Amino acid sequence: MNYDFSEKEFSFFIELHQLLAKYAEGKKLDDCDLAGSENNLRQATAMLAGTPYLKLAIEPVDGFNGLLTLTGAWEVLASISPSLYISVETSARIFGRIISAWGDDVQKKKWLPEILSGKVIGAVGLSEESLNIDNAPLATLGVLNGDKVEISGRKQYVVNGPMADWFAVVGNMGDKPAIFMVEKGNPGLIIGARSATIGYGGAAISPLELKNCVIPAANVLFPADAKSMTATLRLWENQILMGASLGLMKTAFESARTYAKTHKTGGKPIIAFQEIGFKLSEMLTLFQTSQLFAYRTAWTSEKDPKEAESLTLCAKVFCTESAEQVACEAMKILGGAGYLSGNAVEQAFRCAKYGQIAGTSTEIARVKIGDTALGLRN
Ligand SMILES: Cc1cc2nc3c(=O)[nH]c(=O)nc-3n(C[C@H](O)[C@H](O)[C@H](O)COP(=O)(O)OP(=O)(O)OC[C@H]3O[C@@H](n4cnc5c(N)ncnc54)[C@H](O)[C@@H]3O)c2cc1C
CATH class of the missing domain: 2.40.110.10 (Butyryl-CoA Dehydrogenase, subunit A, domain 2)
Incomplete structure (x- = not known):
């Protein structure tokens, strides 16, 4: 198993972060009317088309590692704007992969370049x-x-x-x-x-x-059969929801850490209270374990797709449930400020609920994981 990122991949993540952070400056990307949402999505997709981002896991990109590189990049976009992330990913990675996986040559020529160049949503x-x-x-x-x-x-x-x-x-x-x-x-x-x-x-x-x-x-x-079509669509959704969870955990953890070091009560920063440190340490453990699980799943999906099916369900449940827990603990660290609308932590908490419900829900995933463990699914 090898899911280390190369220097080139790390540089790509840093460049992507700089590009998106600059784009996000002064914009309300996660709370907008329809015209605003459409404008943001079209601008951001066109901008991402100038980087390898949209092509990852759809077409080979020199020096990059398909889904594994993409998982690292997902965390960057989802931490900057969960809304842009879910919209871009639905367009590029689900719509795009549908064409790439099941379109014939004429259909691929018709839609894929348009999607990957960000001209079409x-x-x-x-x-x-x-x-x-x-x-x-x-x-x-x-x-x-x-x-x-x-x-x-x-x-x-x-x-x-x-x-x-x-x-x-x-x-x-x-x-x-x-x-x-x-x-x-x-x-x-x-x-x-x-x-x-x-x-x-x-x-x-x-x-x-x-x-x-x-x-x-x-x-x-025409996909070959209904069972593999729905399983594949769910797999892609679950992968995207894992990526969203990583971004949400990054935002929640970093916001809570900064708050713990800067917010004072009784004359001292709240990080001086041991319980706040314990919370941060549990949050970081969940975040880093989720990262490793998501990377391992991405690596396995490319090397051994059969093995990846159940592993992805386990990882999806772990990452999405962890995202809710991390956001929830972050809100407690922010105290009253965490309960006020409009902060990054409460936004992460609200988005985290979606990860548990959508794709293969936690409940359905647990049934399927149990069936696999008992040898009832193959
Ligand atoms: C914000 C959002 C965006 C979405 N985007 C898209 C999209 O772009 N395209 C798209 O097609 N879909 C989309 N979905 C749908 C999503 O992927 C899920 O399929 C959908 O939310 C399932 O919800 P439901 O209401 O049908 O759940 P139900 O099936 O009614 O489930 C209700 C409850 O019962 C449980 N349950 C259901 N069946 C079982 C079972 N067999 N075993 C154990 N427990 C079970 C569920 O876990 C859940 O707790 C989106 C959903 C949301 C909320």
Whole structure:
């Protein structure tokens, strides 16, 4: 096993941090109206296209290590803006990887360069109304009619829904799994109002409906089988949520450490109270263990994808649950100031809740991990 970062990778993380920190200066990236969210996402994606970031884990990048390098870079972006992170990753890493994994040559040529150059924003419609893909097959259906396909279905919680240029809508065509590529403005694509959420306030999330929505048959991708398609989509989501957790823990830990050293009560900085030091030490332990777990998972995903499935579930649960604990302890260190809206720690706490719910939820992951441990899953 080798998941050390090279000098080149460390330099990339530092440059990425400088670039993003400069971009973030004076902006409210995590609490904005729709126009603001769209503007930030398009500017940031175009800026990231000038670095290797968008290509990682999609195309080989000289001197970099695919998903492993990406995991280090994820921490940087997620610590600067969780909202930008989730929006950029949905577009590049889920929409982009859908095309890279399941598109034919013509489809790859059509969408991949646009996504990787940041010219186009993608969204992914997977979850359906009252239906978690871990429990039942998808109900979204495409019917072939000559060289066209008519799609019907409803999707919910679609990140980038209100502003994406293209939607990858996951469903079935006949008895085959299919991914329908639908362009914004296509008749029959009905985008719902932006949903209000407790975290990720700079990301735009909405439901969508497909009603008499007709697209060219050439815009349908066919993954080999439904089981591996949903497992792969969940794997990618889980990886991204791990990356988000690392960024949230970095922000929460660093904010609490600075506060502990600078905030005084009774004439001395609160770090003088031993219990504050214990909290920081537990937070750092969870953060660093999560980093190692995420790196090991990334390394294993590239070397031994089969082995990585259950490992990713274990790591996803560990990282997302740790992110909530670290943010929660950080809020306690900040005391009353931690409970006031608008500070980085309370934002990390609100975002951390999403990691536990989305992708493979902690509950479902634990069932699957248990089944693997008992040899009931292969
Ligand atoms: C902010 C946000 C953004 C999202 N972005 C996207 C997106 O861009 N695209 C997309 O397609 N989806 C997206 N999702 C959906 C997300 O990935 C989950 O699929 C969705 O939140 C699952 O929620 P549900 O309401 O269907 O849960 P339910 O399935 O109703 O689960 C409710 C509870 O029951 C538990 N449970 C359910 N089934 C089992 C089981 N088999 N065993 C044990 N426990 C179980 C769950 O863990 C949970 O505690 C997003 C969700 C949120 C909140």
